[in-house]
Amino acid sequence: MDTEKGISPRVNSARLANFVGQEVRLPCKTLRIDGSRVTVEASDGGQVNVQALPNTDISETYIEVLGRVKDASTVQMLACINLGPNLDMKLVNDTIELIHDPRFYSKMFS
Template sequence: MFSSDHDPNALSVRVNSARMPKFLNKHVRLPCKVLKLSGDTATVQASDGGEVNVHLLPNENITETYVEIIGKVVEPTMIQMLACINLGPDLDLKLVNDTIELIHDSRFYGKMFS
């Protein structure tokens, strides 16, 4: 479910925690492992091992260990969630991180991923 301020036609790039500061006030996708749920906040481990805080939507149903958070980067280590995709109990975060780094590699970013 997307909030009303989200443009469904807008591109949201996958990031890890190290890349988030470059995307302040932009929509991103953060594949991650859920570490802790507490009220309206989650602490997750991004694919590069960094911890990120996620401001959850009301009544969000996070049911799996691994999720992809779609949201707006509001601080270098915080995302305001717009949606969440449950990815299951197993995910190779190293492979995910390698893919994210390739996406952001200047040799490919402008040609294939933007």
């Protein structure tokens, strides 16, 4: 995947390891906020540590983190989008898996 083209694909926790050093979008549920460390639950149920920006406004249960993947379980936040109090995470995860299906991925991201 070429993030130099300005593409940041949506991922779940299982796909983070494939994008180390690259920018991604992580739709997730906020579990804990401890200073600049936010623990979230990705759409596939896996927990991810997010290194938040100072004074980040996380005011909803569900957010989307735009960030750079540091390792298989950590994302350095670049931006945060509040998505509201309700989100069908199964549908989000099904969509992410469909996006990354080899039959469609290259057609969307090349």
